[in-house]
Amino acid sequence: MAVKWQRPVLVGGIGLSFALWLLQSLHHSVAQLGEYGVWGAITLSTGLWLFQQLGQTKTNNLPPTESPLDRAMVEKAIAQAEGLVSQLAAEAENHEAKVELQQRVAQLQTELDRQEIRLVITGGQSVGKTTLMQVLKSSWVPQQQLKLSLQETPALFTNTNSNQQQEAALAAAVASDLVLFVTNGDLTDSELQALQQLTAANQRVVVVFNKQDQYLPEERTVVLQALQQRLKVVLGAGFAVGIAAAPNPVKVCQHQPDGSMREWLEQPTPQTESLTNYITQILVQEGQQLVWATTYRTAVALKQEAKRALNEVRRNRALPVIEQYQWITAATAFANPVPALDLLAAAAINTQLVIELGAIYQQKISLQQAQTVAGTLGSLMVKLGLVELSTQTIGSILKSNAITFMAGGALQGVSAAYLTRLAGVSLIEYFQEQDTVLSSENRCLLNPIYLRRTLQRVFQQNQQVAFLQSFVKTISQKLTPGMT
Numbered sequence: 001m002a003v004k005w006q007r008p009v010l011v012g013g014i015g016l017s018f019a020l021w022l023l024q025s026l027h028h029s030v031a032q033l034g035e036y037g038v039w040g041a042i043t044l045s046t047g048l049w050l051f052q053q054l055g056q057t058k059t060n061n062l063p064p065t066e067s068p069l070d071r072a073m074v075e076k077a078i079a080q081a082e083g084l085v086s087q088l089a090a091e092a093e094n095h096e097a098k099v100e101l102q103q104r105v106a107q108l109q110t111e112l113d114r115q116e117i118r119l120v121i122t123g124g125q126s127v128g129k130t131t132l133m134q135v136l137k138s139s140w141v142p143q144q145q146l147k148l149s150l151q152e153t154p155a156l157f158t159n160t161n162s163n164q165q166q167e168a169a170l171a172a173a174v175a176s177d178l179v180l181f182v183t184n185g186d187l188t189d190s191e192l193q194a195l196q197q198l199t200a201a202n203q204r205v206v207v208v209f210n211k212q213d214q215y216l217p218e219e220r221t222v223v224l225q226a227l228q229q230r231l232k233v234v235l236g237a238g239f240a241v242g243i244a245a246a247p248n249p250v251k252v253c254q255h256q257p258d259g260s261m262r263e264w265l266e267q268p269t270p271q272t273e274s275l276t277n278y279i280t281q282i283l284v285q286e287g288q289q290l291v292w293a294t295t296y297r298t299a300v301a302l303k304q305e306a307k308r309a310l311n312e313v314r315r316n317r318a319l320p321v322i323e324q325y326q327w328i329t330a331a332t333a334f335a336n337p338v339p340a341l342d343l344l345a346a347a348a349i350n351t352q353l354v355i356e357l358g359a360i361y362q363q364k365i366s367l368q369q370a371q372t373v374a375g376t377l378g379s380l381m382v383k384l385g386l387v388e389l390s391t392q393t394i395g396s397i398l399k400s401n402a403i404t405f406m407a408g409g410a411l412q413g414v415s416a417a418y419l420t421r422l423a424g425v426s427l428i429e430y431f432q433e434q435d436t437v438l439s440s441e442n443r444c445l446l447n448p449i450y451l452r453r454t455l456q457r458v459f460q461q462n463q464q465v466a467f468l469q470s471f472v473k474t475i476s477q478k479l480t481p482g483m484t
């Protein structure tokens, strides 16, 4: 098989005689071996270094928005979004989302200085959203000093609306500064879920209990109190106000001087004062904060979108690299079968893999750090029993196939390739979580606990029989092209 042999670190961990043979056959300078061969003595003590770094990984995350938001925090979030979008532009010049993301990032600064405050009315079908909007527009909005805009989302929780439409309605709510969530009584489960979604997105919500006129006066208080209670339990906060945006006409009876009774219907005026008082107060006290919070949410969402795009670009570059290493490890273990899997050899190969994947993910990793990571991955695989489990499973797949008679090194070859894949994919997932673009110090900080969790997850995802069977088949065919 044709292996491009450009990676000096690779050589170190592979059995010395095999390496020499390889080197000779590949006409490589033996001097390189002396330089890097020392690494064979990888010790677990270097793992300690990892533990010292523990807890330093996530220092660059955005602050939780529970702490009062100030302009500087929003500006920081905007700068982070900008950083990621330009990183994406630098790494993938022709990315399809590049121009759009750049435009949206440019708008963030204008958003931050926006004068108009946006209110959105949302809620289930026929709860009175349009009616409330009309009442507010005619009687309340004109009295306000602040510039306000008021909009209604399509109804939530309808049978006809697709999930997508529902998400779009909620997204419109999240894009506003203040949400008026209208309901007609105690909250249903879907209403609570939507409220949870909004609060989780750090959206400021006022729950509006409309059509109060349909309840008797004493019932209204009970329903309102139940609502407040539910909001407190489920959301930990929140506030509900009762209104009647278009109360039903009431029958009025009047005794006439002649003893007869006159009856007529009277249209009561809308009762929205408790709501308008409450939101006027919010806007006066928190108007500026609300605009900042919206800009912050938009910046964070944009940042996440850019990060996803960037991760995809990098993953597409990283997977072929991992595949290449699978072949190298497989060929090595196949040609040089040892009773137990020669993990050290696999680990040496992983050192170079760590460096190459790190480069794709913009992590500056020294040789020593890469060795530590590879060593830690190797020892974690042993400790978690992944090596044993994998070789057993792969062994039984090999036996159940017609390729049982295959050369002795097949099990080692396929297992080594599989473990390399696990290590590589774990590293991809691990690096994806790192905010290197955003950190001032571009160091590779590794958290072994998180690495362990990632490894376990990746192992579980790659344990499906169908995947393993096709993996075994592909690798063994490549190893012994004539035999299978």
Ligand SMILES: Nc1nc2c(ncn2[C@@H]2O[C@H](COP(=O)(O)OP(=O)(O)OP(=O)(O)O)[C@@H](O)[C@H]2O)c(=O)[nH]1
Pocket (backbone or CB within 6 Å): 124, 125, 126, 127, 128, 129, 130, 131, 132, 154, 155, 210, 211, 212, 213, 214, 243, 244, 245, 246, 247, 248
């Ligand atoms: N009794 C009573 N009826 C109300 C009240 N507010 C609105 N309604 C009535 O409820 C019905 C629906 O009101 P809309 O304002 O159209 O409700 P909506 O939420 O905009 O409806 P969709 O947009 O279709 O989901 C109308 O017949 C309103 O007159 C209220 O406070 N009390």
Ligand SMILES: [Mg+2]
Pocket (backbone or CB within 6 Å): 129, 130, 131, 152
């Ligand atoms: Mg409507």
